[in-house]
Amino acid sequence: MQEQIDTAILEKVIKKTIHTVEKSKEQIFDIAESAREEANNLLQEIEQVKKEVSEIIEQADQLEKRWRNARVRLSEVSRHFSRFSEEDIRKAYETAQQIQVNLILTRERESNLRKKRDELELRLRNIEKTIERAENLMTQIGVVLDYLTGDISKITRVLETAQHRQQLGLQVIQAQEEERKRVARDIHDGPAQSMANVVLRSEIVERLLSQGNLDAVRQELKELKEMVRNSLADVRKIIFDLRPMALDDLGLVPTLKKFIQDYETRYRMETEFVVFGREKKLPTSMEVAVFRLIQECLNNAAKHAKARMVQVKLEYAKDMIHVIVKDDGVGFAAPEKGARPQFGIMGMRERTHLLEGEMEITSEINRGTKVYFTIPFKYEKEE
Secondary structure, three states: OHHHHHHHHHHHHHHHHHHHHHHHHHHHHHHHHHHHHHHHHHHHHHHHHHHHHHHHHHHHHHHHHHHHHHHHHHHHHHHOHHHOOHHHHHHHHHHHHHHHHHHHHHHHHHHHHHHHHHHHHHHHHHHHHHHHHHHHHHHHHHHHHHHHHOOOOHHHHHHHHHHHHHHHHHHHHHHHHHHHHHHHHHHHHHHHHHHHHHHHHHHHHHHHHHHOOHHHHHHHHHHHHHHHHHHHHHHHHHHHHHOOOHHHHOOHHHHHHHHHHHHHHHHOOEEEEEEEOOOOOOOHHHHHHHHHHHHHHHHHHHHOOOOOEEEEEEEEOOOEEEEEEEEOOOOOOOOOOOOOOOHHHHHHHHHHHHOOOEEEEEEOOOOOEEEEEEEEOOOOOOO
16 A cells, blocks of 8 residues: 555656646746847847948948048149149148048947947857757756656657768768869879979980980980979978968968968969957967968969959957958859859858858959958967
């Protein structure tokens, strides 16, 4: 009789516990839904602020050009003071002063908008953490309910997670194989062909030596020397493409400066590199990824955009890095729905997604292209 009473009490306790847990799960769900709604509102506000930041940057660039022209005008008036009337002189000074004031105000507004964007993104991350905690609690409560009710449906979810990890692993392996194919192709088309040519030319030198034709030997050796020098340059380029060693020694910003200087010389293109905020030491893998993204954008500008000028803006925020790469090239129209994506852009999007970042591309025919990256990070503190 006592055993039956204990069993009934235990069953009653379990039912009451299940009811309480289910009620708690509903309350947590309501909290999560409210947080999601607030997060959506913040996202819309952030998008609006980003748009305003982009517009104010355009205004600042235009004012910067006007300010440079006004300074040229002032310099001309100063050099040839006697040739201009008082009205011309006054107008030149007033125009320059007004443009300078507008430029200062525009830069200040840009700075304020960036701060506002950072604050909104911080609020969004805090809300996302609340949502994440709520989802974790709901998951834990679900496990408890499954245990109490004997529900074993979570096995399916575990299997789906395992399958997702397997797919991710396959993608990593595929990316590694593609990179190996690229390196193999570069070596085959470059240094390997040159080395084969060196062997052939060496045999020609041997024959010329046996014939005593020293002038021809000197010419062949001169060409061999140039060929080996070019092969060495190709090998160094392949090594740099695999991993820029300067990142380990100097960091991201100095490496980008050196790359952009070489880029400007190689393609005879005007470049501008601006850094906002204080440079922070990022994880090595992230610095490599950011460098590759900027490198891909610059290579596209040189090879496809037919650009004359490229601007690179890098901003270190509190726990976010922002990158803008803008060119004045031919641009391109937005791809039609269902069109096959370009591999270069698709690769940049995948790389940004792996960094848990965002990427936006805006382009118009004959009006250039602008690529915008936002990547979160946890920087390495300086000792």
